[in-house]
Amino acid sequence: xxxxxxxxxxxxxxxxxxxxxxxxxxxxxxxxxxxxxxxxxxxxxxxxxxxxxxxxxxxxxxxxxxxxxxxxxxxxxxxxxxxxxxxxxxxxxxxxxxxxxxxxxxxxxxxxxxxxxxxxx
Amino acid sequence: xxxxxxxxxxxxxxxxxxxxxxxxxxxxxxxxxxxxxxxxxxxxxxxxxxxxxxxxxxxxxxxxxxxxxxxxxxxxxxxxxxxxxxxxxxxxxxxxxxxxxxxxxxx
Numbered sequence: 001x002x003x004x005x006x007x008x009x010x011x012x013x014x015x016x017x018x019x020x021x022x023x024x025x026x027x028x029x030x031x032x033x034x035x036x037x038x039x040x041x042x043x044x045x046x047x048x049x050x051x052x053x054x055x056x057x058x059x060x061x062x063x064x065x066x067x068x069x070x071x072x073x074x075x076x077x078x079x080x081x082x083x084x085x086x087x088x089x090x091x092x093x094x095x096x097x098x099x100x101x102x103x104x105x106x107x108x109x110x111x112x113x114x115x116x117x118x119x120x121x
Numbered sequence: 122x123x124x125x126x127x128x129x130x131x132x133x134x135x136x137x138x139x140x141x142x143x144x145x146x147x148x149x150x151x152x153x154x155x156x157x158x159x160x161x162x163x164x165x166x167x168x169x170x171x172x173x174x175x176x177x178x179x180x181x182x183x184x185x186x187x188x189x190x191x192x193x194x195x196x197x198x199x200x201x202x203x204x205x206x207x208x209x210x211x212x213x214x215x216x217x218x219x220x221x222x223x224x225x226x227x228x
Contacts, residue, residue: 035217037165045157045165045208047217059215095164106212107155107170114164 002026002110004096009115016086016119022079022096022112030074033099035108036081038092046092049081050099063089086119093117123147125209127220135228140196142223144209149189153213156185156194159222160205168207169194201227 008020022034036048049060049070058070069082079096093116097108124147134140144154152172157165167176169185172192182197196203204227209220 044206044222045159045210045219047210047219050215050217061216097165100170102171102174105153105171107167108157108165108210109167109170109176111164111166 002098004098004110004112006094006096006112006115009094009117011118011120012086013121014087014119017082017084018086018117020081020083020094020096020115020117022081024077024079024096024098027098029072029077033106034072034079035097035099036070036079037095037097037108037111038090039095039114040089040092043092048094051079083117086117088119091117091119122216123150123211123213123218125211125218125220127207127209127223129223130221131224131226133226133228134199136199136201138199140199140203140225142194142207142209142225144187144192144194144220146190146192146211146213150211150213152188153211154185154187154192155210155212156183157208157210158203158205159208165208199225199227203227 003025005023033052035050051070067085071080093114095114096112098110099106100109126145154172156169159165173185206222206224
């Protein structure tokens with residue numbers, strides 16, 4: 001069974017850094033692209049970043065580009081999100097999600113339970 | 122960047138009603154669209170991908186249609202467990218985007 005478990009969230013001061021992790025199990029992690037999606041309290045879903053199987057393609061949302069870095073360790077079956085220069089606008093639940101494909105059409109078929117990041121002084 | 126606009130933002134319907142949610146894309150996205158359901162305190166759950174393909178295990182009362190710029194999610198007979206917020210997402214290009222969500226309440 002596919003499982004995605006995020007960790008690393010917590011309370012951080014503005015300007016601070018945090019590294020999120022997503023531990024994957026139940027599938028061959030290296031065969032799948034992965035994604036981070038966030039949700040501010042009471043708000044909708046926002047795509048943050050994606051990473052392909054070999055880490056060669058890593059697009060970012062404009063709101064995080066230059067501050068966040070997505071990475072993965074296929075040997076450890078883990079996805080990461082390094083977040084720097086955090087501000088209150090980054091306060092959200094962060095979800096990792098797996099990309100599956102039907103031909104050339106992708107979709108996010110499995111999601112973790114999320115980890116809460118709170119940026120506050 | 123491609124934007125998605127969902128309508129309505131909120132709907133209240135009775136058990137057994139037919140419910141339709143619309144998602145409009147700011148430019149053509151072919152069939153690169155997915156629908157998700159999210160209940161309070163839970164992660165989103167995939168319902169439909171490639172605009173109309175039902176994810177395994179999702180009840181057949183859910184259906185998707187459309188292509189290009191206009192898409193719909195239909196629940197043929199609303200059930201009590203269908204409450205929650207529904208989001209469309211395009212996967213045509215980067216940045217990916219979600220619609221703003223449609224909150225469904227059971228009367």
